[in-house]
Amino acid sequence: MRIANVLHLGVKELRSLLRDPGMLVLILYAFTLAIYVAATAIPETLHKAPxxxxxxxxxxxxxxxxxxxxxxxxxxxxxxxxxxxxxxxxxxxxxxxxxxxxxxxxxxxxxxxxxxxxxxxxxxxxxxxxxxxxxxxxxxxxxxxxxxxxxxxxxxxxxxxxxxxFNPELNNAWFGGVMKLIDNVTLLSIILTGAALLREREHGTIEHLLVMPVTPFEIMAAKIWAMALVVLLATAGSLVIIMEGLLAMPIEGSKTLFLAGTALHLFATTALGILIATLARSMPQFALLMMLVLLPLQILSGGTTPRESMPELVRLIMLAAPNTHFVILAQSILYRGAGIDIVWPQLLALFIIGLLFFSYSLARFRKTLSQLS
Structure with a gap:
């Protein structure tokens, strides 16, 4: 692998994103208005509370x-x-x-x-x-x-x-805002990487990459770091402007540690976006597959519904999902002020899940490229 190739290909992805106004509007909305609206509309329920x-x-x-x-x-x-x-x-x-x-x-x-x-x-x-x-x-x-x-x-x-x-005012917005931020980090990371790959295929530029001296690993790594960087910067801005600014939520823990955990989460979800894009042949198919993946990730991760309320089998299966560990990590750092000595199991789990997703996605991506060549 040549680092220069990964860097140049990633810059190309960022330039393509800047020329896509629809995606830019989606990113802006997902990390501003969507979070603020969700934070003020959280339901109140009590079911199997520990x-x-x-x-x-x-x-x-x-x-x-x-x-x-x-x-x-x-x-x-x-x-x-x-x-x-x-x-x-x-x-x-x-x-x-x-x-x-x-x-x-x-x-x-x-x-x-x-x-x-x-x-x-x-x-x-x-x-x-x-x-x-x-x-x-x-x-x-x-x-x-x-x-x-x-x-x-x-x-x-x-x-x-x-x-x-951890929430002495019993403020719904502090809880709802963080959960919406977690959901949108997952949503945008999968959409951006998957759409970037499908856009290459639909425009025919993937064939141009095949004749260049670049490897499938370099192509995939470039898309992952570029799209992950965009989402990471949007997350940091939303944390400061929306959460601390508009919602006046006190951040108890280290923002740097939270963003480091977010980066590991993005490593897993962007690889998942590549995987879904290799299974889909068009954007409509990609959107349908997204529904099958995103709904379980968001509903069963333990964010809106506590894991204690779920069947044991579902709880075991969801341990393989990056969202489950990211929710625990985010709540521990942002609410309870936890340090790395407490959240290291979640960081390790996100890294392992990311490696597994990346390895399988790379195998699928290589197979897709071999079919096009």
Whole structure:
């Protein structure tokens, strides 16, 4: 491989993109208005929300409260100790963590007002926004039934101290904006690389490349780095202008680390775009194949729908999708301020998936070129 060939061919791809106003408008829209609109229109649902409970009281009342959380609204509660609560929340394992203090039942029967602490992972906005009200209602109901007294309308039997972690304002836009950004990174990277290859075939310029002293690896590598660079720059601009600017979202972690993870994700998705383009014979066929690929990637990645709500088989299959790891990486860095010591498994997974996609796409690309020559 000659680096100069890859560089010159990549510059050629960038020039072709600049002469395509439709693609430029699509890129501009996808990383500006589309993200802003999606960020302000996120649904509010509660289904199989993971919850952990610290039972420091170990009384009949605390056991009754634990038993009141069950599917389909909540996952079966995980009983943990106090030291594991913050660690599990930081790792993204629990959406809710309920802490029942010592002597809770005793203080309640004595006429005091004990406090139950509820920690919420507010990055899972669709669950956190409505879930805190459900948790409070369940706790009040079980206390009233246990004491054989009606629940008061103002809920003054027990004080529930709420702490919304990572999204203290419970702002839907902060969650929806990041998820839309992730979806559009995947969408544009596949479209740009696939369309670049199909455009070469439809215009007949792929035959010109075959008579030049360049290899299929160089052609494919050039398309990947050029289109990935465009999407990466658009992502960085959207992160600063839309997320931090218009949506006023605080970025807790390193933008550089997030963009490095985005680059690895683009390595996998641009290679996937080449693969789809080798399977399609025209742009309409490419669009149909895109629908079959993009919908599972976006819906089952764990962004809009938590992975805990999915069947086990689907969760295992989606581990082979780059989106699954990119969603975890993006949420960990942007919301929780995670460093490379926490997100390195996702970085490694994206690199391995990218290598596999690149290798298979290169084999398919070579086969396609041999059929044209």
């Amino acid at each position: 919850i952990a409970i610290v039972d420091e009281d170990r009384s009949p009342l605390s056991q009754r409260i634990i038993a009141a959380f069950y599917p389909p609204q909540f996952m079966p509660p995980v009983i943990i100790d106090h030291t594991a609560m913050d660690a599990r929340m930081d790792a993204g394992l629990d959406t809710f963590a309920l802490n029942i203090p010592p002597n809770f039942q005793h203080d309640l029967l004595a006429g005091r007002q004990p406090v139950i602490q509820l920690n919420i992972d507010a990055t899972r906005m669709s669950q956190a926004f409505t879930g805190n009200g459900h948790v409070q209602a369940i706790v009040q109901r079980e206390i009233s039934d246990h004491l054989r007294t009606p629940a008061t309308s103002d809920g003054n039997t027990v004080t529930l101290a709420l702490r919304a972690r």
